[in-house]
Amino acid sequence: MTHDYTKSELEAAHEELIDNDLGDDGLRTDGGAVGGDEQSPPVVVKIGGARAVDPEGALSDVAHLVANGEDVVVVHGGSTAVDDTLEQMGEEPEYVETPGGVVGRFTDEKTMEVFEMVLPGKLNTDLVAALQNEGVNAVGLSGADGKLLTGPRKSAVKVLEDGRKKIKRGDHSGKIEAVNDDLLSTLLAGRYVPVVTVPMLAEESRGEGTATEYTPVNADADRAAAAIAGALGGELVVLTDVAGVYEDPDDPDSLVESVGTPAELDAAKDAAEGFMTKKVMAAVEALDGGAASVTVADANNRDPITAARTGHG
Amino acid sequence: MTHDYTKSELEAAHEELIDNDLGDDGLRTDGGAVGGDEQSPPVVVKIGGARAVDPEGALSDVAHLVANGEDVVVVHGGSTAVDDTLEQMGEEPEYVETPGGVVGRFTDEKTMEVFEMVLPGKLNTDLVAALQNEGVNAVGLSGADGKLLTGPRKSAVKVLEDGRKKIKRGDHSGKIEAVNDDLLSTLLAGRYVPVVTVPMLAEESRGEGTATEYTPVNADADRAAAAIAGALGGELVVLTDVAGVYEDPDDPDSLVESVGTPAELDAAKDAAEGFMTKKVMAAVEALDGGAASVTVADANNRDPITAARTGHG
Amino acid sequence: MTECVQCGADVTLHDDAEVGEIVDCTTCGAELEVVERNPPVLDRAPELEEDWGE
Amino acid sequence: MTECVQCGADVTLHDDAEVGEIVDCTTCGAELEVVERNPPVLDRAPELEEDWGE
Numbered sequence: 047m048t049h050d051y052t053k054s055e056l057e058a059a060h061e062e063l064i065d066n067d068l069g070d071d072g073l074r075t076d077g078g079a080v081g082g083d084e085q086s087p088p089v090v091v092k093i094g095g096a097r098a099v100d101p102e103g104a105l106s107d108v109a110h111l112v113a114n115g116e117d118v119v120v121v122h123g124g125s126t127a128v129d130d131t132l133e134q135m136g137e138e139p140e141y142v143e144t145p146g147g148v149v150g151r152f153t154d155e156k157t158m159e160v161f162e163m164v165l166p167g168k169l170n171t172d173l174v175a176a177l178q179n180e181g182v183n184a185v186g187l188s189g190a191d192g193k194l195l196t197g198p199r200k201s202a203v204k205v206l207e208d209g210r211k212k213i214k215r216g217d218h219s220g221k222i223e224a225v226n227d228d229l230l231s232t233l234l235a236g237r238y239v240p241v242v243t244v245p246m247l248a249e250e251s252r253g254e255g256t257a258t259e260y261t262p263v264n265a266d267a268d269r270a271a272a273a274i275a276g277a278l279g280g281e282l283v284v285l286t287d288v289a290g291v292y293e294d295p296d297d298p299d300s301l302v303e304s305v306g307t308p309a310e311l312d313a314a315k316d317a318a319e320g321f322m323t324k325k326v327m328a329a330v331e332a333l334d335g336g337a338a339s340v341t342v343a344d345a346n347n348r349d350p351i352t353a354a355r356t357g358h359g
Numbered sequence: 360m361t362h363d364y365t366k367s368e369l370e371a372a373h374e375e376l377i378d379n380d381l382g383d384d385g386l387r388t389d390g391g392a393v394g395g396d397e398q399s400p401p402v403v404v405k406i407g408g409a410r411a412v413d414p415e416g417a418l419s420d421v422a423h424l425v426a427n428g429e430d431v432v433v434v435h436g437g438s439t440a441v442d443d444t445l446e447q448m449g450e451e452p453e454y455v456e457t458p459g460g461v462v463g464r465f466t467d468e469k470t471m472e473v474f475e476m477v478l479p480g481k482l483n484t485d486l487v488a489a490l491q492n493e494g495v496n497a498v499g500l501s502g503a504d505g506k507l508l509t510g511p512r513k514s515a516v517k518v519l520e521d522g523r524k525k526i527k528r529g530d531h532s533g534k535i536e537a538v539n540d541d542l543l544s545t546l547l548a549g550r551y552v553p554v555v556t557v558p559m560l561a562e563e564s565r566g567e568g569t570a571t572e573y574t575p576v577n578a579d580a581d582r583a584a585a586a587i588a589g590a591l592g593g594e595l596v597v598l599t600d601v602a603g604v605y606e607d608p609d610d611p612d613s614l615v616e617s618v619g620t621p622a623e624l625d626a627a628k629d630a631a632e633g634f635m636t637k638k639v640m641a642a643v644e645a646l647d648g649g650a651a652s653v654t655v656a657d658a659n660n661r662d663p664i665t666a667a668r669t670g671h672g
Numbered sequence: 673m674t675e676c677v678q679c680g681a682d683v684t685l686h687d688d689a690e691v692g693e694i695v696d697c698t699t700c701g702a703e704l705e706v707v708e709r710n711p712p713v714l715d716r717a718p719e720l721e722e723d724w725g726e
Numbered sequence: 727m728t729e730c731v732q733c734g735a736d737v738t739l740h741d742d743a744e745v746g747e748i749v750d751c752t753t754c755g756a757e758l759e760v761v762e763r764n765p766p767v768l769d770r771a772p773e774l775e776e777d778w779g780e
């Protein structure tokens with residue numbers, strides 16, 4: 047399920063996103079028909095992290111889909127909530143930059159504990175309850191349950207620190223390479239709606255002739271949604287928290303309303319690129335892996351999922 | 360599923376426990392044959408909270424049961440871990456005493472957040488991973504998932520404070536009255552091992568003509584195990600952390616090796632009664648609700664579950 | 673000074689009675705809850721089981 | 727002063743090189759990791775994808 051993205055592939059997809067004016071349309075890419083049975087493919091909905099429990103439009107839209115007899119799987123992240131909780135516990139979230147300029151979280155052991163507390167713990171439980179309140183028979187899962195999401199551990203990362211390239215070891219992170227679609231199908235067949243989050247279960251071998259050991263580690267939730275859509279041959283709908291393009295994705299006031307100078311244009315493109323690159327990568331992975339289609343849409347729309355699927359995003 | 364315990368019922372059960380020298384035998388009570396099908400009833404194993412992830416004997420014993428083709432459901436608590444995390448976050452765990460002298464946790468809103476972080480979050484995820492490492496295809500669930508454990512909210516409690524009886528409101532607590540056994544059967548039929556913990560989903564009505572609202576709240580994990588065993592007609596095996604009787608259940612050095620004076624005897628009986636009363640109540644509830652049998656046994660035994668079931672506890 | 677909601681008998685609240693406190697009616701034995709202090713308002717105390725969570 | 731593990735050419739470590747730091751061999755371009763400083767020991771730096779978690 048790996049895919050090497052050339053820079054031109056990413057730039058081409060990125061241009062399409064910007065041209066499509068994300069606020070109104072979604073990026074819609076059809077991967078062609080999957081499977082041949084009469085049932086429509088499941089809908090895999092990726093909800094943003096920070097607002098995982100609040101996106102009321104999205105939650106009632108999930109209820110509509112389910113009421114219409116569709117199979118739905120919800121996937122959520124929650125990076126911001128992890129940072130908040132780390133700070134409440136007197137810990138500093140740790141972020142590092144790759145030599146390529148990509149900024150990401152370094153997940154040490156303490157951070158991994160908090161990660162488990164926040165994602166499968168608080169956010170997933172509250173999201174399941176919120177969906178139950180919408181009449182959706184939600185069942186929460188993490189990648190550990192039934193070995194739902196597995197792959198190799200990635201404990202070393204290449205970082206740029208004080209201008210020097212270094213190897214930083216001890217990252218509790220991994221790459222999703224397999225999905226236990228049987229668990230999802232079992233629950234869907236039982237009329238349940240799986241609500242999935244990370245961590246994943248990383249496989250590490252302790253040496254020749256020893257058994258594989260499984261460890262819960264951090265993995266990207268967008269990639270998890272892509273992997274699940276691929277495994278189920280589903281329609282992936284990615285709801286983004288951003289109504290447009292933010293200069294700083296964590297600052298709602300930095301929404302770039304219009305672009306005047308070339309410098310502003312570059313800054314907007316960089317921000318969009320950093321933010322959307324991961325989503326574009328996830329979209330490509332999903333299609334590569336077998337997803338029926340991928341749509342990226344605005345979480346703030348009324349009925350955002352339905353709108354995205356019918357092209358009225 | 361409610362049962363009124365008379366003081367003499369509790370005392371009789373308590374005496375039996377003490378006489379049986381819990382360290383060697385288990386309290387074994389057979390409720391009679393349940394069901395009439397050829398399959399043996401599922402085994403519901405309740406693991407103590409603080410050591411939920413560490414009871415290696417118990418985990419490999421679960422693996423033995425599963426390898427022998429038995430259906431197993433694991434249930435766990437984790438009160439001590441909740442206290443530890445509250446303290447890490449600069450919060451004081453709150454305990455109150457009823458007029459009857461029973462001490463219990465008062466779960467305010469902040470405590471409930473931490474509860475969700477610790478039980479379905481950290482402990483459940485780590486226990487699922489530990490079981491996966493024993494070759495057990497564990498799937499973690501809380502009472503919220505698929506509305507697995509539901510019942511009324513109990514937001515008011517009667518407490519003794521400075522010698523006065525008072526009503527304290529705002530408790531995020533509830534009483535388990537129903538179990539979604541379909542979810543458990545669905546997973547068991549798919550060859551998965553459900554690993555269940557609290558919270559439960561409390562049902563509250565907001566008034567005439569309004570829909571029920573579901574809220575995750577604290578519930579006792581022993582009672583959860585009892586309810587599940589009742590609903591499945593299973594054999595309940597409760598593994599306790601205590602090898603004998605502790606004067607102070609949280610102090611491993613206070614193990615009462617022998618009893619010399621009448622005062623020591625009273626203290627030991629009080630400790631045993633306080634600690635075991637909840638377990639005895641849970642045991643009676645389980646049988647009342649339809650469990651095939653209840654065994655309470657020492658978690659420190661090698662193969663504690665197998666030993667308990669064959670009477671070699 | 674106020675009335676028991678159950679039997680109507682007089683119930684005296686001591687000076688340091690707190691809101692939420694439970695007083696027993698000395699006439700009929702009913703458990704009453706102090707809803708307000710000044711003026712004193714009593715109500716039937718809820719029947720509560722001694723159930724605890726984790 | 728030490729050797730590149732890939733091509734054998736001399737590689738000079740600057741004074742403030744840290745353990746875990748990556749240096750590029752100026753002769754063959756291989757990425758080498760500083761395993762130890764005194765005496766300097768280099769190894770092939772691992773090939774790593776830029777994958778991040780949540």
Ligand SMILES: [Zn+2]
Binds near residue numbers: 676679680698
């Ligand atoms: Zn009265």
Ligand SMILES: [Zn+2]
Binds near residue numbers: 731733752754
């Ligand atoms: Zn070289």
